Amino acid sequence: MADIDLRNLVKTYPGGRNRATDDVSLTVADGEFLVLVGPSGCGKTTLLRMIAGLELPDAGAVHIGGRDVTALPARQRDLSMVFQSYAIFPHLRVRQNIAFGLTMRKVPKPEIDRRVERAADLLHLTEYLDRYPAHLSGGQRQRVAVARAIVVDAGVLLMDEPLSNLDALLRMQFRTELKKIVAELGTTTVYVTHDQAEALSLGDRVAVMREGRIAQIGPPLEVYDAPCETFVGGFLGAPPMNFVAAHVRRAGNDAVLRLGDHDLPAPATLLTRDGDRVTLGVRAENIQVATDEAPDRMPGTVEVVEPTGATILLTVSVAGQQLKVQTAPTVRSKPGDPVWLAVDPDRLRLYDPDTGAAVD
Ligand code: ATP
Numbered sequence: 157m158a159d160i161d162l163r164n165l166v167k168t169y170p171g172g173r174n175r176a177t178d179d180v181s182l183t184v185a186d187g188e189f190l191v192l193v194g195p196s197g198c199g200k201t202t203l204l205r206m207i208a209g210l211e212l213p214d215a216g217a218v219h220i221g222g223r224d225v226t227a228l229p230a231r232q233r234d235l236s237m238v239f240q241s242y243a244i245f246p247h248l249r250v251r252q253n254i255a256f257g258l259t260m261r262k263v264p265k266p267e268i269d270r271r272v273e274r275a276a277d278l279l280h281l282t283e284y285l286d287r288y289p290a291h292l293s294g295g296q297r298q299r300v301a302v303a304r305a306i307v308v309d310a311g312v313l314l315m316d317e318p319l320s321n322l323d324a325l326l327r328m329q330f331r332t333e334l335k336k337i338v339a340e341l342g343t344t345t346v347y348v349t350h351d352q353a354e355a356l357s358l359g360d361r362v363a364v365m366r367e368g369r370i371a372q373i374g375p376p377l378e379v380y381d382a383p384c385e386t387f388v389g390g391f392l393g394a395p396p397m398n399f400v401a402a403h404v405r406r407a408g409n410d411a412v413l414r415l416g417d418h419d420l421p422a423p424a425t426l427l428t429r430d431g432d433r434v435t436l437g438v439r440a441e442n443i444q445v446a447t448d449e450a451p452d453r454m455p456g457t458v459e460v461v462e463p464t465g466a467t468i469l470l471t472v473s474v475a476g477q478q479l480k481v482q483t484a485p486t487v488r489s490k491p492g493d494p495v496w497l498a499v500d501p502d503r504l505r506l507y508d509p510d511t512g513a514a515v516d
Contacts, residue, residue: 158221158234158311158344160184160207165216167202176202178368179216189338189345193355194365195391200348201316203365207346208314209233221311235312236305240320244289244300250276251285253300257308275303278337295326302334306341313338316348331357352392356380364388381439382505386512389437389505395469395480397437401509406430413504416475418454421501434515435507440482442503445470445489446496453496458489472497 165180177199184190192200205211207218209230217226225233236257244253252259254275258268276282279299289297298321305313319327319334335358338345349355355362356376363373364387372384383389389397402415404422406429412419413436420436446453459478460471463485470481472495481497489495506515 157186159186161219163217165213167213175368187342189360191347191355191359191362193349198365199368204314204316204348234310236308236310237314238301238305238318240317246289250287250300254303254307271307275307279303295322313343313345384514386507395440397439398479400436400477402434402436404432423501433509435509437505438499440480443481444498445481445483449496453498456495456497458491458493
């Protein structure tokens with residue numbers, strides 16, 4: 157069992173004005189793939205380094221496999237790591253590079269060969285085993301770094317932006333491979349990235365970090381669909397979630413959301429009072445666009461049309477506010493066209509306009 161249990165981790169760097177991690181507690185189940193995601197400086201790497209034993213927390217504890225490892229150095233924690241600046245040794249062939257951790261651990265030679273060949277097979281490196289790193293592409297080198305980490309067969313695998321040096325296409329291909337490999341190994345994995353698409357696609361769960369804290373943690377689609385604060389909805393997704401100002405109009409038990417001169421049906425669960433200001437959050441793909449008027453549709457004007465290949469992204473102005481709307485590539489609109497928008501009330505999320513927190 158190599159579950160990870162982080163308890164109230166606090167870390168401030170000498171001279172740092174704010175806490176790099178501020179009372180972070182979370183657990184990663186045995187065999188789970190957890191992604192830490194968030195903007196630059198939110199504390200992802202610091203958290204990973206505390207799990208790794210490369211950084212000591214000021215307060216709090218790190219447990220791995222039920223053992224308190226807070227004070228143990230990295231080499232006594234049964235983990236392997238891949239970092240952004242993957243250091244593979246230029247003077248060693250791929251085979252020796254991958255075998256490095258095993259050689260250091262004095263694993264018998266036949267066992268090393270067996271494990272290196274299996275890792276090379278998983279990462280499509282078999283034909284490069286006798287090459288030097290100088291004769292590999294960037295993507296192949298990055299795969300060597302990953303192979304070197306997984307071959308050790310540690311209880312925990314830690315990765316910090318391991319795909320950052322790859323171009324967009326390679327990054328996507330490698331992401332798919334990595335997901336397959338980690339699932340096959342069943343190793344408990346913590347993966348750091350600032351790339352929201354990578355986080356959504358890789359993680360069993362994602363933890364979105366903000367200013368040293370976990371803003372939200374959960375399965376990717378749950379966090380994407382129901383962000384607990386506007387920050388999370390604005391960080392996950394491309395385009396980010398739309399946010400527009402509205403207010404509540406109540407008549408008896410019924411409530412509507414007033415946006416400009418238009419009423420939107422409110423979610424059945426809405427408890428806010430008449431006149432309350434709210435921020436509406438809605439994903440671009442949850443807005444339907446029509447070219448003819450209907451009583452339950454909001455009128456808008458197309459401002460920008462951006463084909464993305466599989467879909468078209470429209471920027472539509474509605475009551476003086478802008479909404480991104482994702483449509484089928486068959487929808488033909490041009491700037492200046494009138495359109496009518498509809499939103500399923502179940503897909504609307506409501507937030508407090510002052511705090512950004514979700515309103516139940
Ligand atoms: P990035 O995606 O840019 O790597 P991150 O989310 O991984 O960012 P951290 O590297 O953990 O963030 O940094 C968290 C905070 O701690 C930042 O404000 C950063 O400036 C600060 N920090 C990180 N390392 C150090 C250090 N060695 N000394 C002082 N401050 C540091």
